[in-house]
Amino acid sequence: MLTTSKELLEHALKEKYAVPAINTQGGTYDIIMAICKAAEAKKSPIILAHYVLTGQYSGDDWFAEVARWCAKRVSVPVAIHLDHGDSFELVARSLKYGFTSIMYDGSSLPVEENAKNTNEIIKMCHAFNVPVEAEIGRLLPSSLEGGKTAADNVVDIEDVKFFLSLCSPDSLAVGIGNAHGFYKGTPYIQLSILEQCRKITDIPLVLHGCTGIPDKTVKKAISLGVSKINFGTLVRHKYVEYLKEGIENLDHQGHIWKISQYASRKLEKVISDIIDLSESAGRA
Numbered sequence: 001m002l003t004t005s006k007e008l009l010e011h012a013l014k015e016k017y018a019v020p021a022i023n024t025q026g027g028t029y030d031i032i033m034a035i036c037k038a039a040e041a042k043k044s045p046i047i048l049a050h051y052v053l054t055g056q057y058s059g060d061d062w063f064a065e066v067a068r069w070c071a072k073r074v075s076v077p078v079a080i081h082l083d084h085g086d087s088f089e090l091v092a093r094s095l096k097y098g099f100t101s102i103m104y105d106g107s108s109l110p111v112e113e114n115a116k117n118t119n120e121i122i123k124m125c126h127a128f129n130v131p132v133e134a135e136i137g138r139l140l141p142s143s144l145e146g147g148k149t150a151a152d153n154v155v156d157i158e159d160v161k162f163f164l165s166l167c168s169p170d171s172l173a174v175g176i177g178n179a180h181g182f183y184k185g186t187p188y189i190q191l192s193i194l195e196q197c198r199k200i201t202d203i204p205l206v207l208h209g210c211t212g213i214p215d216k217t218v219k220k221a222i223s224l225g226v227s228k229i230n231f232g233t234l235v236r237h238k239y240v241e242y243l244k245e246g247i248e249n250l251d252h253q254g255h256i257w258k259i260s261q262y263a264s265r266k267l268e269k270v271i272s273d274i275i276d277l278s279e280s281a282g283r284a
Contacts, residue, residue, distance in 0.1 A: 002071045005079040005101035005228070006131035006170050008045045009204035012227035017279040018207075021047035021081055022271065023232030026054035027063030030264040031239055032070045037264075038271035040074040042281040047101065049083045049230065052090060064097035076284035083230070084135075091121055095128050103133040107175070111136070111159050115166035122169060133206055133228075136163050137175020153177065157196040164201055171228060172197070173206035181233050183212040191217070194224040204228060215277055222279065231274055235267070242266040 008019045022035050032048055039046035048067045055063050064080060071078035081101035082094045091102055104121040106114035118134045125132045137155030153175035160174060176193045197205060204227035210218055211233040218229060242263035252258040275281050 001075055001077050002068060002100060003077040003079055004129065004131055005047055005081060005133075008047070008077060008079060009131075009171050009227040011283070012045075012280070013202075013204045013225060015283065016223060017283060018222045018227050018229045019045050019047055019079075019280055020271075020274045020278045021049045021083070021228055021230045022235055022274070023049045023051055023054070023083065023230070024063060024067065025232075025236050025239070026050070026056070026058050027066045028239070029066055029070075030260045031235065031267065032066055034264045034267035035271050036070045036074045036076075036078065038268045038275060039076045039078070039284070041268070042272060042275045043076060043284045044275045044278075044280040044282070045077045045079075045284050046275075046280075047079045047081045047228065049081045049232070050099075051083045051232070052085070060093065061097045064094075064099060068098060085121075088117075088120060088124070091124065095125065095130060100130060101133070102130055103135070103173070105135045105173075107135040107137060111163050112166065115163050118169060119167045122167065131170035133171040133173060134163075134167065134169035135173040135175075135206075135208075136160055137173075153179065154190050155193060157193065157200070160197055161200055169203065171204040171206050172201070173208055176207075178207060178209040178213065180209050181211075187213055187217075189213060189217050189221075191220055191224060194221055194226065198225045206230070218277055219279070229274075229278055234274075235270060238270050239263055239267055 012019050024031050050063045067080045079101045080099050082099050084105040085091050102125050106117045122132045155175045176190045177188045205225045206228040207226045208230045210229045246259035246262035
């Protein structure tokens with residue numbers, strides 16, 4: 001059942017759980033179907049996320065078509081989300097393709113420019129009744145060996161205040177030491193930033209880079225108002241692992257669909273565990 005992320009995140013914030021947003025690797029059918037089936041089994045709302053670099057092979061419109069097709073075949077609410085959109089043109093195309101949730105990422109820009117651009121995106125998206133996630137505190141790939149990692153993206157709470165005085169996104173991702181990819185050291189996640197954010201805004205907060213963050217940290221973040229948690233790295237690596245298993249162990253006789261089906265079914269357990277972590281089971 002296709003919906004926007006606004007209703008999903010507002011309910012999650014009120015009831016103190018998070019909606020999982022899973023990167024689908026450019027609209028990979030096996031991954032999308034595993035996500036939708038796991039969500040259906042768990043009666044969980046879900047967000048199918050799309051990062052444009054992963055869509056260069058198949059096309060952003062391909063993702064939207066496959067996601068919409070799969071969403072119509074489950075009874076739980078499903079949002080189709082653009083992750084880290086970085087331009088007006090990209091967002092406009094995504095709206096044309098039928099995305100029901102947009103993230104504009106201007107976090108690499110000065111705060112005022114980020115807010116100005118975010119306002120333009122909000123104006124366009126709201127005209128189509130599509131919500132907007134903004135970001136402040138740039139999220140980088142984890143890269144440090146050992147010790148604390150990714151701590152250089154911790155946002156200054158004064159910047160958050162200033163940003164929100166200039167624009168009003170529907171949800172907000174803030175940098176708290178999180179990063180994309182596998183953490184190569186112990187992630188130093190500063191939950192105090194979320195506590196400070198919750199004191200100055202009542203909009204849903206978003207936590208990116210959840211692969212590798214300890215479960216207890218994710219759950220604490222949810223209790224502090226994080227209403228959307230993003231996973232990508234774990235899912236894609238497990239998908240490749242399961243494809244290899246299928247190729248090596250199945251009597252597939254060259255039938256690609258048998259290998260794909262095997263990987264997709266195995267991946268459902270991974271998604272189910274993410275749903276349990278988010279505490280979204282039974283919320284649909």
